[in-house]
Amino acid sequence: MTTFPRLLPVVGWADIDFRLERSVSHSRSGNRLTNIIEVADPLWMVTLKTGLIRRDPFTEVEAWWHSLRGGLRSVLFYHPAWPGPRSNRGNLAPAQTVGAVASITNSNTVSATGLNAGLVISRGDYVTFYNGYFHVAQVTDTSGAGTTRTIEFEPAFPPGSAFTGAGVYFDRINLYMRPVAGSFEKSGDTLFYQASFDLIETRLP
Numbered sequence: 538m539t540t541f542p543r544l545l546p547v548v549g550w551a552d553i554d555f556r557l558e559r560s561v562s563h564s565r566s567g568n569r570l571t572n573i574i575e576v577a578d579p580l581w582m583v584t585l586k587t588g589l590i591r592r593d594p595f596t597e598v599e600a601w602w603h604s605l606r607g608g609l610r611s612v613l614f615y616h617p618a619w620p621g622p623r624s625n626r627g628n629l630a631p632a633q634t635v636g637a638v639a640s641i642t643n644s645n646t647v648s649a650t651g652l653n654a655g656l657v658i659s660r661g662d663y664v665t666f667y668n669g670y671f672h673v674a675q676v677t678d679t680s681g682a683g684t685t686r687t688i689e690f691e692p693a694f695p696p697g698s699a700f701t702g703a704g705v706y707f708d709r710i711n712l713y714m715r716p717v718a719g720s721f722e723k724s725g726d727t728l729f730y731q732a733s734f735d736l737i738e739t740r741l742p
Contacts, residue, residue, distance in 0.1 A: 539604060541610045541611055541742075542610075542612050542613040542713055542742050543601065543604065543605070543610070543612050543613065544612070544613055544615070545585070545612065545614065545615065545617065546597060546598045546601045548587050548588075548590060548594060548597075548598060549587065549588040549590070550585060550586065550588065550617055550618065551586050551587060551588040551589075551731065552585070552586040552733075553583065553584075553585055553586075553616065553617065553618055554583060554584040554585075555582075555583045555616060555710070556581070556582055556583070557579055557581055557582075557675075557691075557692060558579065558580050558581070558582050558737075559575065559579045559692075560576045560577035560578075560579070561573060561575050561576070562574045562575075562576050578692075578695055578696075579692040580737055580738040581673055581712060581714075581737075581738040582717075582735060582736065582737050582738070583614065583616075583714070583735070583736050584720075584733065584734070584735050585734060585735075585736070586731060586732070586733040587732045587733070588731070589725065589729040589730070589731055590729065590730060590731070590732075591728065591729060591730070592730065595723075595725075595730040595731075595732060598732045599721075599723075602716065602721050602732075602734060605715070605716045607716065607718040608715040608716050608717070608718050610715075611713050611714065611715050611739055611741070611742055612713070612714045612715065612716070612736060613711065613713060613742070614710075614711065614712055614713070614714040614736060615709060615710065615711050616663075616709070616710035619663065619709065619710045621707070621708050622656065622657065622658060622659065622662045622707050622708075623657075623659045623661065623662055624657035624658075624659055625655075625657055625707075628655075629708055630653070630655075631653035631654075631655035631656040631657075632653070632656055632707040632708040633653075633708045634651070634652060634653035634656070635651070635705065636649040636650060636651040636652040636684075636686075636704070636705035637649065637650055637651050637702060637703065637704060637705060638666065638700050638701055638702060638703045638705060639701075640701065641694075641700065641701055642687075643693075644693035644694045644696075645674075645689060645690055645691060645692070645693035645694070646687065646688070646689045646690075647687070647688055647700070647705075648681075648685065648686070648687050648688075649685070649686050649687075649688055649705045650684060651684060651705075652684050652685070652686055652707075654682075654684055656686075658676055658679045658686060658688065658707070659676065659679075660676055660677060660678060660679070661675060661676065662675070662676045662707065663675055663676075663707075663710050664676055664688065664690060664705060664706065664707055665705075665706040665707075665709055665710060665711050665712070666694075666700055666703045666704065666705060666706075667703055667704045667706065667711070668699065668700050668702065668703035668704070670698070670713075670740065671712035671713060672694060672695075672698070672700065672703075672712075673710055673711070673712045673738075674690035674691055674692055674693075675690060675691055676688060676689070676690050677689045677690055677691055688705075695740075712738055713738070713739050713740070713741065713742045714736035714737060714738055714739060715737060715739045716734060716735070716736055716737075717734070717735035717736065717737055720733075720734045720735035721733070721734040722734070
C-alpha cells in the first residue's frame with residue numbers, strides 16, 4: 538500500500554529550482570517613507586522538471602502526481618541534486634554526523650553540539666533541523682570550531698516552535714511539501730516527454 542508523505546519519483550531531473558518565497562508588503566507613506574511588513578511566514582518552493590523520458594516512465598510520474606490529490610496528500614521532499622556542504626563535497630562523512638540544537642539565542646541563531654570536528658560550514662550551505670517537523674534554512678554566518686558551532690540562518694524558526702534538542706543535518710535537504718494545484722505540465726513529442734510541477738512547504742506531514 539502507498540504511504541504518505543510520498544517520496545519523489547525515481548527519475549532523472551533536468552532542472553530543480555529550490556527557492557525561498559517571502560510574503561512582504563510594501564506601502565508608501567508621507568515624506569518618502571516606505572512601510573515594509575512581512576504578512577506571512579516565508580515558505581520554501583521548488584519547481585521540478587524531468588529530463589526527456591519515454592511514455593511509461595512519464596505515466597508513472599503522472600500517476601504519482603494524481604495520487605497527491607491536488608495537495609490533500611503530502612510529499613517528503615529531498616533535494617535529489619544537493620551535493621552537501623560546499624567545503625566537504627570531496628568527503629561527505631563529516632557532514633553525515635547528526636548534531637543537536639543545544640541552545641537557541643534567538644529565532645535564527647542556535648548553538649549546535651555533537652557535530653563532526655571535520656565539518657566545514659560555509660555561508661550559503663543548507664541546514665535541516667528536525668524535531669518531528671522539518672525546518673530548512675541557509676547558513677548566513679557561523680562561528681566556533683570542533684564539535685560545537687554557533688549557526689545563524691534564514692529563514693528563522695516559526696513563531697512558537699520548539700527546536701531545542703532538534704537534530705541538525707548538513708548532508709540533506711528534507712521537508713514536508715504539498716503540490717501546487719494546477720502546476721503539472723506535460724511537454725514533448727510522441728516518443729519523449731517531460732513533466733514539470735511545483736511543490737510548496739507545509740507544516741504538517
